[in-house]
Amino acid sequence: MSPEQWTRPENEGTTGPPAATAAKPTREQVIAGLRATSEGGADLVQLLTPEGQRVEHPDFDIDIPDAELRDLYRDMVLVRRADREGNALQRQGQLGIWVPLLGQEAAQIGAGRAVRPQDMIFPSYREHGVAWCRGIDPTELLGVFRGTDHGSWDPNSTRFHLYTIVIGNQCLNATGYAMGQRFEGKVGDPDGEATMVFFGDGATSQGDVHEAMVWSAVYDAPLVFFCQNNQWAISEPVERQSRVPLYRRASGYGFPGIRVDGNDVLASLAVAKWALDECRQGNGPVLIEAFTYRMDAHTTSDDPTRYRLADEQEAWKLKDPIERLRVHLVREQIADQGFFDGIDAEADELAVRLRNFCFNMPEPPPTRIFSEVYAEETPQLVAQREDYLQYLAGFADEAIAGGVR
Incomplete structure (x- = not known):
C-alpha cells in the first residue's frame, strides 16, 4: 500500500463550491459505523480472526517465523x-x-x-506493554504510580519518553521531536528514524x-x-467524540489513516511496521486507529x-487478543502444552518479583522534590528547600519533646 491509495479529501485542490453531500446520517447510523465489531468492515485490517484463524490482507500481509509468534504470545x-x-x-x-491495559x-x-x-516513542500513561518492548522492567513503572518519581528509566537510552499524564500533550512533544528528526536529515532512507506517539480515543x-x-x-x-480506540474515554463512548471513525480524520490533515484490529497482534505489528517505514523514508505522518476495547476500568479510581x-x-471477551x-x-502446532506451562510459570515469577519490589520500595527523602526539579539549582529553589527542612525540623522537635518518636 502506498500513500496514493488512501482517499484524499473530495475537493482537495479545488476552489469551487463543495460537491453535494449525501443526506445527514441518523444517530443510529453514526453509532453503528463507529461501534462496528472486528468481524466485519472492509476498512479493518485483520490477519488473525477472533477464532485464531490466519487470514491474508492484500496490503498488509506479513510473514512471521514461528519463534517470533511464540515471542509475541510470551510478551502479551x-x-x-x-x-x-x-x-x-x-x-x-x-x-x-494504577492504569490498566487489560485487553489492549x-x-x-x-x-x-x-x-x-533508533526510533523514538512518546507514551501516555497506559503503555506498559510498549515499555516492555523497549526493555523497561515493570518495576520501573511503579514509582510513577506510587508517587515517588516521574519514571526511573532513561528516555535517551531506551528511546522511550517518560509517561505523560496531561491528556494529549505527548502528541505535541512527539511532533516537535519528529520535526527535529526531519530537520537534522535523519529521514529519507530505509534506515532512517521515525517517532511513534500513543494516545487514546478520548485524547x-x-x-x-x-x-x-x-x-x-x-x-x-x-x-x-497510534490511537488506541478502546471505545471509552473514561465514561464517554466514542460516538460522543467523533461523527466519523477516528482513522478517517487523518484525511482532513492530508495524510493516511488506517484502522487495524487492535486485538490482533499480527495486524498491529504489520500496520505499525508499514507506517514507520513510510515515516522514516520521508513520506510524512500516518494515523493508525487500533480498534480495541478497555476490559477494565479507566483507572483504579x-x-x-x-x-x-x-x-x-x-x-469483547470473545475477541481476547x-x-x-x-x-x-495450538491449531498450527507451533507451540505445545509445555510451552504454555513454561510461560505461565515465568509469569508467576514476574508477579512475585514485582510484588517484592513494591513492598520493599524505599521512601524517598523529602529533599527529593527539590533535587529533581532543575538540572542546576536556583537561589529560589535553595531558599524553598531550606524553609521546608526547617518546617519539618519543627515537627521533629515537638515529637521529641512530647516523648513521641
Whole structure:
C-alpha cells in the first residue's frame, strides 16, 4: 500500500463550491459505523480472526517465523500478568493509582515490536506493554504510580519518553521531536528514524492532538499517531467524540489513516511496521486507529459499571487478543502444552518479583522534590528547600519533646 491509495479529501485542490453531500446520517447510523465489531468492515485490517484463524490482507500481509509468534504470545502474557499485579497492588494500598491495559495487549505489543532501536516513542500513561518492548522492567513503572518519581528509566537510552499524564500533550512533544528528526536529515532512507506517539480515543478531542497533526502534516514529520480506540474515554463512548471513525480524520490533515484490529497482534505489528517505514523514508505522518476495547476500568479510581453494559464487555471477551493467538499456536502446532506451562510459570515469577519490589520500595527523602526539579539549582529553589527542612525540623522537635518518636 502506498500513500496514493488512501482517499484524499473530495475537493482537495479545488476552489469551487463543495460537491453535494449525501443526506445527514441518523444517530443510529453514526453509532453503528463507529461501534462496528472486528468481524466485519472492509476498512479493518485483520490477519488473525477472533477464532485464531490466519487470514491474508492484500496490503498488509506479513510473514512471521514461528519463534517470533511464540515471542509475541510470551510478551502479551507477561505484560498482562504485570498489569494485573499492578492493579492488585493498588487495591492493597501499595500504589496511589494504577492504569490498566487489560485487553489492549495486542495493540501495544504489536506496535512496540515494530519500532526499531533508533526510533523514538512518546507514551501516555497506559503503555506498559510498549515499555516492555523497549526493555523497561515493570518495576520501573511503579514509582510513577506510587508517587515517588516521574519514571526511573532513561528516555535517551531506551528511546522511550517518560509517561505523560496531561491528556494529549505527548502528541505535541512527539511532533516537535519528529520535526527535529526531519530537520537534522535523519529521514529519507530505509534506515532512517521515525517517532511513534500513543494516545487514546478520548485524547482526539483535545486541542493538543489537533495541533500536533496540523504541524506534523505541514512539516512532513516522520510521526506515527497510534490511537488506541478502546471505545471509552473514561465514561464517554466514542460516538460522543467523533461523527466519523477516528482513522478517517487523518484525511482532513492530508495524510493516511488506517484502522487495524487492535486485538490482533499480527495486524498491529504489520500496520505499525508499514507506517514507520513510510515515516522514516520521508513520506510524512500516518494515523493508525487500533480498534480495541478497555476490559477494565479507566483507572483504579473509576467504576465502569456505572456507565457501561456488562453485555458489551462479555462480547469483547470473545475477541481476547491472547486467547486468539494461543488458539492459533495450538491449531498450527507451533507451540505445545509445555510451552504454555513454561510461560505461565515465568509469569508467576514476574508477579512475585514485582510484588517484592513494591513492598520493599524505599521512601524517598523529602529533599527529593527539590533535587529533581532543575538540572542546576536556583537561589529560589535553595531558599524553598531550606524553609521546608526547617518546617519539618519543627515537627521533629515537638515529637521529641512530647516523648513521641
